[in-house]
Amino acid sequence: xxxxxxxxxxxxxxxxxxxxxxxxxxxxxxxxxxxxxxxxxxxxxxxxxxxxxxxxxxxxxxxxxxxxxxxxxxxxxxxxxxxxxxxxxxxxxxxxxxxxxxxxxxxxxxxxxxxxxxxxxxxxxxxxxxxxxxxxxxxxxxxxxxxxxxxxxxxxxxxxxxxxxxxxxxxxxxxxxxxxxxxxxxxxxxxxxxxxxxxxxxxxxxxxxxxxxxxxxxxxxxxxxxxxxxxxxxxxxxxxxxxxxxxxxxxxxxxxxxxxxxxxxxxxxxxxxxxxxxxxxxxxxxxxxxxxxxxxxxxxxxxxxxxxxxxxxxxxxxxxxxxxxxxxxxxxxxxxxxxxxxxxxxxxxxxxxxxxxxxxxxxxxxxxxxxxxxxxxxxxxxxxxxxxxxxxxxxxxxxxxxxxxxxxxxxxxxxxxxxxxxxxxxxxxxxxxxxxxxxxxxxxxxxxxxxxxxxxxxxxxxxxxxxxxxxxxxxxxxxxxxxxxxxxxxxxxxxxxxxxxxxxxxxxxxxxxxxxxxxxxxxxxxxxxxxxxxxxxxxxxxxxxxxxxxxxxxxxxxxxxxxxxxxxxxxxxxxxxxxxxxxxxxxxxxxxxxxxxxxxxxxxxxxxxxxxxxxxxxxxxxxxxxxxxxxxxxxxxxxxxxxxxxxx
Ligand SMILES: Cc1ncc(C[n+]2csc(CCOP(=O)(O)OP(=O)(O)O)c2C)c(N)n1
Numbered sequence: 001x002x003x004x005x006x007x008x009x010x011x012x013x014x015x016x017x018x019x020x021x022x023x024x025x026x027x028x029x030x031x032x033x034x035x036x037x038x039x040x041x042x043x044x045x046x047x048x049x050x051x052x053x054x055x056x057x058x059x060x061x062x063x064x065x066x067x068x069x070x071x072x073x074x075x076x077x078x079x080x081x082x083x084x085x086x087x088x089x090x091x092x093x094x095x096x097x098x099x100x101x102x103x104x105x106x107x108x109x110x111x112x113x114x115x116x117x118x119x120x121x122x123x124x125x126x127x128x129x130x131x132x133x134x135x136x137x138x139x140x141x142x143x144x145x146x147x148x149x150x151x152x153x154x155x156x157x158x159x160x161x162x163x164x165x166x167x168x169x170x171x172x173x174x175x176x177x178x179x180x181x182x183x184x185x186x187x188x189x190x191x192x193x194x195x196x197x198x199x200x201x202x203x204x205x206x207x208x209x210x211x212x213x214x215x216x217x218x219x220x221x222x223x224x225x226x227x228x229x230x231x232x233x234x235x236x237x238x239x240x241x242x243x244x245x246x247x248x249x250x251x252x253x254x255x256x257x258x259x260x261x262x263x264x265x266x267x268x269x270x271x272x273x274x275x276x277x278x279x280x281x282x283x284x285x286x287x288x289x290x291x292x293x294x295x296x297x298x299x300x301x302x303x304x305x306x307x308x309x310x311x312x313x314x315x316x317x318x319x320x321x322x323x324x325x326x327x328x329x330x331x332x333x334x335x336x337x338x339x340x341x342x343x344x345x346x347x348x349x350x351x352x353x354x355x356x357x358x359x360x361x362x363x364x365x366x367x368x369x370x371x372x373x374x375x376x377x378x379x380x381x382x383x384x385x386x387x388x389x390x391x392x393x394x395x396x397x398x399x400x401x402x403x404x405x406x407x408x409x410x411x412x413x414x415x416x417x418x419x420x421x422x423x424x425x426x427x428x429x430x431x432x433x434x435x436x437x438x439x440x441x442x443x444x445x446x447x448x449x450x451x452x453x454x455x456x457x458x459x460x461x462x463x464x465x466x467x468x469x470x471x472x473x474x475x476x477x478x479x480x481x482x483x484x485x486x487x488x489x490x491x492x493x494x495x496x497x498x499x500x501x502x503x504x505x506x507x508x509x510x511x512x513x514x515x516x517x518x519x520x521x522x523x524x525x526x527x528x529x530x531x532x533x534x535x536x537x538x539x540x541x542x543x544x545x546x547x548x549x550x551x552x553x554x555x556x557x558x559x560x561x562x563x564x565x566x567x568x569x570x571x572x573x574x575x576x577x578x579x580x581x582x583x584x585x586x587x588x589x590x591x592x593x594x595x596x597x598x599x600x601x602x603x604x605x606x607x608x609x610x611x612x613x614x615x616x617x618x619x620x621x622x623x624x625x626x627x628x629x630x631x632x633x634x635x636x637x638x639x640x641x642x643x644x645x646x647x648x
Contacts, residue, residue, distance in 0.1 A: 051270060422605065452483075513527070
């Protein structure tokens with residue numbers, strides 16, 4: 001590597017000649033591929049925007065100009081061009097580079113983001129704010145003012161929030177650039193009519209035609225600035241060349257000038273067009289066509305698999321294939337993998353879509369729509385299951401409330417990646433699904449702890465017709481710990497005792513652990529470690545709504561200390577439900593201790609480290625058990641709120 005280590009910031013990039021940029025692009029690709037192969041992370045999305053990001057930083061000055069990422073999973077080249085190469089080797093760890101834009105890391109990152117669809121709206125807000133404060137770029141009155149750019153993918157722009165943003169962006173009376181990174185891909189193939197529209201634009205209006213037409217216009221306007229003069233002087237014919245109206249002029253209807261598509265790997269063209277767009281005083285969409293995974297053969301060939309792979313080995317292929325190959329190691333069975341067997345696979349829907357093409361749908365990045373579609377299906381008498389990451393359920397809460405719960409419709413939610421998610425960090429934790437859904441009357445809220453319990457939970461939900469139901473499970477491997485035990489069916493609001501000697505209630509334990517979800521298995525490990533000191537009963541609580549009030553009453557009446565444990569926020573979670581139930585039963589809740597995610601943001605790291613940080617690993621649970629038995633106040637106890645992540 002020759003050039004990349006010399007780039008401490010965009011000003012160093014600007015010192016390079018245009019001829020040096022392809023070499024820099026190659027070095028960036030190499031660095032990203034090398035790092036992701038060791039740590040896991042978003043590979044193909046970043047490889048696809050290397051030239052585009054170089055060109056953006058080459059043309060704009062994002063020390064003053066605003067650059068807003070949509071999703072933000074494609075920010076690695078941007079981070080490398082803004083002085084963060086030293087953090088790359090520890091990608092997605094606390095001391096290394098976050099996998100998403102992170103203002104704590106650099107002033108070049110404006111928002112911590114990870115959810116799709118937000119870039120255009122936040123950019124509109126900043127564009128308006130800069131206008132109000134007199135800092136906005138204006139070609140006549142403030143030519144050195146701040147420009148605004150947002151980068152969004154072709155699958156994310158379909159999102160309802162992005163549409164709302166576009167609708168409003170068209171009313172701006174100033175420079176505002178939406179760069180559409182069109183690679184024809186979401187994680188898999190994108191869904192819906194707009195995806196088909198982009199396909200048509202790509203096919204019908206290739207870059208070569210576009211450039212020829214644009215050059216023709218330039219020739220007609222001596223000394224002209226391509227975009228500006230074409231738009232203002234050359235009339236409708238020129239506009240038609242610059243903005244593809246053959247596919248329907250989609251963005252034009254929102255009031256944005258539409259330019260492209262241009263080749264997103266051709267640096268001179270990118271620089272040429274971005275330079276023009278930089279000083280264009282109206283909202284514009286620059287449609288840039290890129291190849292997801294560009295430059296790394298295996299990532300290009302299988303961009304879906306290499307969208308966000310775990311660590312993988314790169315080795316030279318045999319001579320026949322003559323290209324580097326990558327193997328993603330097969331790991332242990334995950335809770336996500338179980339769903340494949342259950343035919344209810346969620347965000348990784350491929351197999352369900354193949355096996356049940358008539359009754360499985362991938363709606364794209366449209367959680368609100370998907371929830372309402374489920375409501376409609378339920379209204380026609382079907383029993384829909386909606387698989388969604390816990391963090392993205394948040395987008396559909398209003399629909400869960402009104403169109404599902406209020407109607408008493410039995411929509412079943414499979415909440416994947418519930419709890420701490422590891423390397424994706426704070427933007428993706430499923431920390432509040434129970435807090436949100438617990439507010440909905442008739443909701444039945446379940447958690448699975450292993451594969452048999454997930455199957456049993458789904459079976460319960462299949463027959464639960466009174467309203468919304470949900471099962472949550474983390475991004476984790478399946479514990480074999482209870483494989484030898486039979487898993488009883490779920491019964492409404494009934495916990496399952498995992499420590500058989502206490503199951504009949506005749507022996508009185510020193511403490512009872514009520515664990516919601518997979519922490520129940522960790523609690524068993526902790527109980528093993530303390531078996532010489534305390535008699536510990538461990539329950540898989542199974543339900544956060546309704547909670548097992550029969551069990552709770554019996555424990556509190558016998559004055560047995562209770563420790564609630566959950567991989568979910570302390571506020572409004574399972575432990576909160578237990579406290580509220582105790583109060584409603586008019587029983588003394590002072591012996592209840594809660595261990596949950598603290599009221600603080602947990603940043604990127606391995607899930608194991610995050611669990612240890614909040615005391616949800618076995619040593620942490622051991623400490624909480626000791627504290628709860630002896631009456632000391634411990635982690636996450638609401639009566640002693642802790643402002644930061646506890647140092648246990
Ligand atoms: C609200 C929301 N739902 C789902 C996701 C999961 N997700 C992350 S990236 C991605 C695909 C984005 O596709 P696109 O915007 O076209 O970018 P590309 O990866 O193709 O560069 C999805 C679905 C998300 N980040 N946010």
